[in-house]
Amino acid sequence: MSEDGRLSGKPVGPRNGLPRRGQPTVRRLILLALVAAVVLFEVGLLLLVSTPQGRASIKAALFVPEIIPGMPLKPLSLLTDRPTKETVDIPLTRAGSADLYLPAGSGRHSAVLFYLGVVPPDRDESRIVALGEALARSGVVVMVPWLETQARGRIVPEDIDSLVSAFELLRSLDRVDPDRVGMGGVCTGASMTLVAAQDDRIRTNVKFVNSFAGYYDAEDFLKAVGSRSRFYGEGAAPWRPDDLTMRLMTDHLIEGVSNPDDRAALTSLFTDTASGEGGGPGRLGPEGLAVYRLIQGVPLEEVDGLIDMLSPKTRRLLALISPSTNIDRLDARALIMHDRADRLVPSEESRRLADAIGEDGDTYHTEFSLFQNVVQVHSGDDGEPGPLSYVVEAFKLIQHMYVVMREIS
Numbered sequence: 001m002s003e004d005g006r007l008s009g010k011p012v013g014p015r016n017g018l019p020r021r022g023q024p025t026v027r028r029l030i031l032l033a034l035v036a037a038v039v040l041f042e043v044g045l046l047l048l049v050s051t052p053q054g055r056a057s058i059k060a061a062l063f064v065p066e067i068i069p070g071m072p073l074k075p076l077s078l079l080t081d082r083p084t085k086e087t088v089d090i091p092l093t094r095a096g097s098a099d100l101y102l103p104a105g106s107g108r109h110s111a112v113l114f115y116l117g118v119v120p121p122d123r124d125e126s127r128i129v130a131l132g133e134a135l136a137r138s139g140v141v142v143m144v145p146w147l148e149t150q151a152r153g154r155i156v157p158e159d160i161d162s163l164v165s166a167f168e169l170l171r172s173l174d175r176v177d178p179d180r181v182g183m184g185g186v187c188t189g190a191s192m193t194l195v196a197a198q199d200d201r202i203r204t205n206v207k208f209v210n211s212f213a214g215y216y217d218a219e220d221f222l223k224a225v226g227s228r229s230r231f232y233g234e235g236a237a238p239w240r241p242d243d244l245t246m247r248l249m250t251d252h253l254i255e256g257v258s259n260p261d262d263r264a265a266l267t268s269l270f271t272d273t274a275s276g277e278g279g280g281p282g283r284l285g286p287e288g289l290a291v292y293r294l295i296q297g298v299p300l301e302e303v304d305g306l307i308d309m310l311s312p313k314t315r316r317l318l319a320l321i322s323p324s325t326n327i328d329r330l331d332a333r334a335l336i337m338h339d340r341a342d343r344l345v346p347s348e349e350s351r352r353l354a355d356a357i358g359e360d361g362d363t364y365h366t367e368f369s370l371f372q373n374v375v376q377v378h379s380g381d382d383g384e385p386g387p388l389s390y391v392v393e394a395f396k397l398i399q400h401m402y403v404v405m406r407e408i409s
Contacts, residue, residue, distance in 0.1 A: 052406065052409055053406070056402050056406045059138045059401075059409070060402040062075050062076040063076060064398050066130060066134035068394075076138070082133070083102055083132075084104070085100065086100045086102065087100070088169070090166045098166055098169075099123055099144045099146070100173075101132035101133060101143075103136045103141065108174075108176060109140060109141050109175060110140050110141070110180035110181065110182075110409070111140060111177070111182075112135065112143075112183065112184050113143050113166055113181070113183045113184070114131070114183075115145055115163060115184075115189035115190075115192060115193050116150070116185065117155075117190070117191070117192060118154070118155060118244070123146055132144060141170070143166060145162065147159055153248060153251065154252070155188055160196050164196050164201050168202060178205070179207075181206070182206060182332065183197055183209045184209065184211070185214065186213060187214060187345055188214070188215070190209075190213060191211070191218075191323055194214065194323035194334070194353075195320075195323055195326075197330055200329075203329060203332070206331065208332050208404075208407040209330075213337065213345050213347075213350070215349040216356065217323075218321050219307060219319075219322070220349065222303075223300075223303045223307065225294075226293075226306065227298060227299060227303045228297045230348050232352070239346055241343060241344075242344045244344060245343070245344050250270050252317065254270065256291075257291055257314075258287060262284050265284060266291060269292070270295060281293075287309055290307075290310060293306055323353065324352075324356065327357065333407065334354075334362060334363040335403055336365040337400055339368040340367055341369065351367075366400040368397070
């Protein structure tokens, strides 16, 4: 009030430097912002877990640390109960048995048949167990078949029947939703699952096939091994096959030689070495000489002529174990992974597979760069990615696993 009793025109300001009632403090603003952030986070999390895309994203992000050796924190193991592991017999003598990883609890789940191909048959190997348990913790029933041909290091067409039988057994299990069953494999196992998925007995029931580092065409694979080169389109570059690849090709080439004397001579030359240092070709016939030269290694431009000289038995085998032979009969979606540094199978094989299927949404193709040594799909490779590359490659793996989780969710 002024001295004359009228209201003063001065505003009622703060007293002792304090804001008047109703004016928000900085602390209150921060608190309101935090509350809003929490609410938005909870709403976002609720939306995330309530959609198939969100659930698949979470599963993929939790899955990847489980399969990377040496990862200090494995959230999926902390958040889920340990799955159970059983051994089941597959109803074919050649098929042998399979390991079955079952999610904890009950109920029906999606499932995947995962075939490892030509690998040392150690069913308790840490990487194999980690993969099976990680998928089972993600809510997937996993079957890993063990065929007697794996112990012998052989790829035979009869294994297709074994894989078909195993897939049918997997779909019939009480814990499995038969409409959500896929297949997967590594290296030669990836290629054989692709061939099995084309079989009329199961091809309309296979939801997807995840091919990691498989070959698309066995003749092209042989061409790469025989020429020590990788090729795609008009380009080619040197490539050094792994010892396991050399042994595999050497054994199959020699077994297919028609002349028993040539076969015995080649066996003697290459029994304990994949490099062909056991001696010269001697008096081999044209077919035996072609095999000798392919094992020794020749320029890329000479390979086709040598392959043409192989026995009908060998050419027939290469066709029967090639996904390329009947690729148009593949109904399942193909999810393709390959490391460019792979020495077991050149990554160009996966590119040709992706090209053959087309870009119409039936395939998802991911190429990695020096990441397989971290995941240790194939051991013994040199080279480690730097920190930035590690993050980039890990993110690509999470992206790919998101697509896989979407297929089986």
